[in-house]
Amino acid sequence: MRVAADASGSVDQPWTLPESWTWVALRDVGSWTSGGTPKSTEPGYYNGPISWFRITDLNEGRLRRSEKSLTIRGLQASSAKLIEAPFLMFAMYGASIGKMAISEIDASTNQAIACCSPSEAANIDFLFLALQRSKKSIVALGQGGAQPNISQRILLDCRIPLPPLSEQRRIVERIESLFAEIAEGEAALEDARKGLETFCRALLKAAATGELTRDWRENNQPKETGHDLLARIKAERDATPKSGRGKRAAASAPLDTSDLSELPEGWAWARISDVGVVQLGRQRSPQHHQGENMHRYLRVANVFEDRIELGDVKEMNFTPPELKTFELRRNDILLNEGQTPDLLGRPAMWRSDERGMCFQNTLLRFRATEPMEPEFCFLVFRHYLHAKRFKQESQITTNIAHLSSGRFSVIEFPVPPIDEQREIVRRALTALDSTVDTKLVFEQQKADATRLRQAILKSAFEGTLVPQEPTDEPASSFLSRLKAQESANPKQMKRRKKV
Incomplete structure (x- = not known):
């Protein structure tokens, strides 16, 4: 051959x-x-x-x-x-x-x-x-x-x-020199990428703690505090009959905030279930592999941080009542329920109006209660992922960490006034959008380095990288x-x- x-x-x-x-x-x-x-x-x-x-x-x-x-x-x-x-x-x-x-x-x-x-x-x-x-x-x-x-x-x-033989040695020396230069560039690129990741984590923390809008609060007096907002949400919930199987706030003792950090003026601590409805996905079963109501569903393999991959989506049978419970709506937030500990709770937002897309029980769905800003909730969850807050609530079995809907629902959640939520979202998304272009440049340069190595090898073995010596x-x-x-x-x- x-x-x-x-x-x-x-x-x-x-x-x-x-x-x-x-x-x-x-x-x-x-x-x-x-x-x-x-x-x-x-x-x-x-x-x-x-x-x-x-x-x-x-x-x-x-x-x-x-x-x-x-x-x-x-x-x-x-x-x-x-x-x-x-x-x-x-x-x-x-x-x-x-x-x-x-x-x-x-x-x-x-x-x-x-x-x-x-x-x-x-x-x-x-x-x-x-x-x-x-x-x-x-x-x-x-x-x-x-x-x-x-x-x-x-x-x-x-x-x-x-x-x-002598030209072989010259080729090796030249390739090693060029590859060393590429490696130095890749190392600098990796340092820059890590710096960008650090910036993103700091930005998410600033969004979730109120540091991002410190100057905004000095010039804007909210019409409704976080406490007022929570009271309004609770009153509207109490007046609305509960439907579905999602978890709301437990009617037990108030949240203990003695060990929590101090929030900015006008903010309030709540439980996750106080500001949204949490739903565990549908369990897979052989009996659901076929039927008259087949629908696509998402699983852990589809959900990454701030990204949902739809290249490999499977189907299950969902009856009309099940579809009503498990169908995704725009601005629903999905989080990994089972994952390696450091990636537990990795969140992504469903930003489509597509009908009929459901989710498996390896995922948790959070649906923000109006008037909570879903994008603000998403920023908090991304911060919790990197701060390992979800990991603290995990239960580990066979090297896989799990975050039950019950444990997730009672995690503390910062609630700013609704106007400040919107300002946080505006500032955070503007900054994060700028990092997307930078990340694309990093990926492009990384791919360019690979192509450059291949081009150097191609030139070397076609005899054009170093000159030939007549002797x-x-x-x-x-x-x-x-x-x-x-x-x-x-x-x-x-x-x-x-x-």
Whole structure:
């Protein structure tokens, strides 16, 4: 098998190379082997002095240690070999097919890794970069379904462009220099991204605590305080018959605010259920997988912070009464009920007028009670996510944290006057909208860095990254001379060490 040609070349020569370069199969630029695994049931095979690499160790860089090791007895009882450093490793099986690393220590590997000790005609770093450049084409040759694999025979038949040895070293040096510059740019970009995230968290906190509108309060006297607003909501609720299964405020003792932070003048503490209705989603069941009233529904996999992904939405049967309970309306807020602890309560707002969209019981729905501003509630929930407030109320089972509707409903909630809520929303959304464009720039620059690396590799292996030197011995001549030497002395190449 060969790497596929582009539009300008053939299978044997995918593109035109400089005169001193040549196309070679991987088998012609090194000594290849693979490893083995001793029987795990036998005692005395592991935790010895011999480093033993597995696919999970491969890090796309250089390795000086392994997580596992073999004894001499374990090495001799398997097909593993002790290979002299440095040598290149290429994963041939599973989801990690194509992962690579260079071992800088004498070591052995398991059978899932192809190992290459380069010949004198190939610089090991150049060979590593050449395989990176061709990895996508090589991996495409893999066979199998859930666990794809590529045989060593197929791998060794793949062809790469080979320049003179001295030019290989110049190419490696130039690529490493350019990649280092890109890495510095990416590090600066990551610092800027973290700074932006810090700004967003601080903004959400300022919105939820009243710091964002400190100056606004100095010049605006509210017609109705937070306490007045809560009293009005309660009076309207008491006058309205309760319907559905959503949780409202418990008619128990007032909220204990002794341990809560002091709020700005005119604000009031309440429970979440005092300002909205909380509803747990519909439980999945085989009996609901088909029926006359199939409707789409959202689950945890669809709900991210301030974002709902609709690329993979499933359906369930919802009877008309169930649809009335679980159907989403514009400005409903969905929060993850079950998630890893730090992501528990991750909220997103449903901003569509689409009818018939429901939600599963891995999500909580909060529907703000008028005249509460839903966008303000959403800002508070986003702040609680980052402040780990939801995590404090979680119950953890099998590494998954859960936030029951009951525990969520009684969490404290700050209530400003309605006019101030609207001002907070206006200021916060204006600032957050400006960060969206910045985040898009970060993502674009991150993608540009990846494309730039690929462009550098493309230029390197087409022979245009560094100039050719007329005094360099052509690669084909060097290979011919090396083969003649090996024929005269077949034991010249080092590949395996004696134990």
